[in-house]
Amino acid sequence: MKAINRRPVTVTWLTAGYCTHPEWVTIRGGSRRNVRFPAGFAVIEHPERGILLFDTGYASRFFDAAAGWPYWIYREMTPVFFEERQSAASQLLDKFGKRAEEIRTVIVSHFHADHIAGLRDFPEAAFYCFRSAYEAIRGKRGWSALRAGFLPDLMPSDFAERAVLLEGSGDSWQPLPDDLPFSTGCDLFGDGSVVAVDVSGHAAGQMGVFMTTEEGELFLCADAVWSSRAYRERRPPHPAASIIMSSRSDYRTSFEKLCQLHEDRPNLRIMPSHCREYGVPAGKEENG
Ligand SMILES: [Zn+2]
Incomplete structure (x- = not known):
């Protein structure tokens, strides 16, 4: 089987807060109960960078950003x-001894609040994302922002200057091994360490990334599914979830690719950002 990445990295999966939501919306056959969805993010240790x-998960400014009308609906849901x-x-400080100002790169899968709430904590970072993801939320406020799951106050004021907006095609796109359901991938740093593909549908221009660690190959698929059971058992979300999707047909295409990827490379670990298999933080359920 051909390798996807040329350069290995170390990846640590962490969570920054969680939200609750009825499980049946997120996966076909899910229970009526409210379940916890951890807001996952990855710390990637790159040999040179x-x-x-x-992503970043939640941050305390989420509560302020979601306080006004109509944004508080987000918090209610x-x-x-x-x-x-x-x-x-x-x-990062506790576990890696790194101050936020030392972080130079944040990859943004998409602009939902539970992925970008921490961006303003990283004043020196460049933000890598697909241009299509940024264009889908740029300048949005009020209802149009809310419909895109976007809280404008979470964005760093100089985001545009610090953004590295990746086009959907071009020189940094390289062919991927034939057995993958994605024909090309965007080599983010030109060294084959982090290879991005488009998994739009949940959000426009949503980015998933392939990496290889000592333990094997990984695909961080963001919110293309909400749990690993979804691609293992081919269980898409309930149609009710489509109200937050940017495109139902793109969602189906991305979902199908994930199922295919899992079938073709069962040892490649596909990690959805909110999958409970990768840890639910303990917390008091009082500040929601
Ligand atoms: Zn999302």
């Missing part, structure tokens, strides 16, 4: 539980 982040020590910035 140091520590990079893939997905009650959030978060403690300051769970922020990406706090955990």
Whole structure:
């Protein structure tokens, strides 16, 4: 089987808070209960670039950003539980001895609040994302922002200057091994360490990334599915979930690719951002 990445990295999966939501919306056959959805993010240790982040999870500013009308509807739909020590910035300091100002790169899978709430904690970071993801939320406020799952106050004021907007095609796109359901991938740093593909549908221009660690190959698929059971058992979300999707047909295409990827490379670990198999933070359910 041909390798996807030329350069190995180390990946640590962490969570920064969680929200609760009825399980049946997120997966066909799910229970009526409210379940916890941890807000996962990845710390990537790159041999030359140091520590990079893939998303940030929640941060305490989420509560302010979601306080006004109509944004508080977001909080009502997905009650959030978060403690300051769970922020990406706090955990980087605790677990890696890294101050937030030392982080130079944050990869943004998409612009939903539970993925970008921590961006403003990283004043020196460049933000890597697909241009299509950024264009889908740029300048949005009020209802149009809310419909895109976007809380404008979470964005760093200088985001546009610090963004590395990746086009959907071009020189950095390389052919991927034939057995993969993605024909090409965007080599983010030109060294084959982090290879991005488009998994749109849940959100426009959503990015998933392939990496290889000592333990094997990984695919961080963001919110293309909400749990690993979804691609293992081919169980898509309930149609009710489509109200938050950018495109139902793109969602189906991305979902099918994940199922295919799992069938073709069962040892490649596909990690959805909110999958409970990768840890639910303990927390008091009181500040939602
Ligand atoms: Zn999302």
